[in-house]
Amino acid sequence: MSESEDNAEPAKLPLDAWHRGQGARMVPFAGYEMPIQYEGIVAEHEWTRAHAGLFDVSHMGQLLVSGEDAAQALEALLPGDIAALKPGRLRYSLLLDENGGILDDLMVTNVTAEGGEPTYYLVVNGATKWDDIAHLREHLPDEITLTHLEDQALLAVQGPEAATALRRVFRDAIGDLRFMQGTSFEFGEIEIGISRSGYTGEDGFELSVPAEHAETIAGRLCAEIEIKPIGLGARDSLRLEAGLPLYGHDLSPDTDPVSADLTFAISKRRRGEGGFPGAERILGLLADGAETRRVRLVLEGRLPAREGATIFSGDAEVGRVTSGGFAPTLGHPIAMGYVASAHANEGTALEIEVRGKRLPATVTAMPFVPHNYYRGDK
């Protein structure tokens, strides 16, 4: 059950004592002691799908990129149309190396104040944040300022009752935010950045709060009847059911946006203009297709296939599982992996080898569990 990614003594997050007080079991992850579960992964998973869960994702990196040409500077490193991103909007993007390999996946929010200089707020993965910061410092022009918001905690409230609970706590501050929109507000004297986003497939919010007030906010949120603290274990099973890739497992510098089935992150204008790292190769893959593709696989029975398991079509080895587990909402195992493109179409029957046994698996359109994002009143 080790999640440790390095040998250094894990650091403590702002909510460490609070998690322990709530009965969390703590494990090392991404260099920090993190809550893996409270009452149990399945119970927490089901609670989040039915009500709302509070996730501490303070290990993730929160960065600000600011300066007159910040959008253009980011576009030199990411394939998204950052210039078209209006204040208060966010989008998913990818930090690419010069070959088009994926260094990280991240969220970019335009947080430019009215009349202020262009400013973008980035949330990057915890395990990669120091490398990301080094990469950004090296490649951003000198006129662009990069700020690491080390004194900010990040809380995610996810689930169908998240909005109800947050409106009770924060009143009108949430406004009429829709999926992939953000704002900020004062809660007493606490400045909170909020976006309607997350990584569980559910409607939900992410809140950036000063570390010194994280316990107050977490306690206040969990006082609501709908919200319970949820550990990393359920966060992982929720994101797997939502069909969302996990950096370091489903994505790496060896994967490109086309193979990774993330072509939506390459904005239309950028496809035409290029100018992002590895553009020539990636635009070639877009035109001609990649050799391999990330797929979602539904398994029969109850035996899960884990990361590293080999995928077969008949006797031929055609790919490898990059993340897999048991889906509590569905009651059977699911997996993601890369397979040769000829075997990537929906409905293709494949087999996954687990301890010498071949488990039948079918390529499915993702997500495994339908997304429940709030895109406005119907």
Place this chain on the structure above:
Amino acid sequence: MTRYFTDEHEWIDVDGDTATVGITDYAQGQLGDIVFVELPAAGTSVEKGKDAAVVESVKAASDVYAPITGDVTEINDALDGDPALVNSSPEGDGWFFRLTIADKAQLEGLMDEAAYKSFVEGL
């Protein structure tokens, strides 16, 4: 009937030449929600300290070792339909398999309940 424990968190009930094997309440608590248990087939041999079964939780797969060498005579079929029995009754209905004991001398060195309890408290 005497119950012994290993430092790998298996328990073993010995009744004459037959033994019943499972994992402890402490072990199931560490593993979390169990979704699948892979058991050795009846008729196969298991060797003390070697892999005998695999427990799959939502999160990960974990090996279970044979606490003693012997031939498997019976497996707990109930785990096939309801693997969560290992969570709800780890030291009762959630047993894994039975075997005939090849060498009773191997029981020496295993812990009794009091010794195991203090071993777990020290973890």
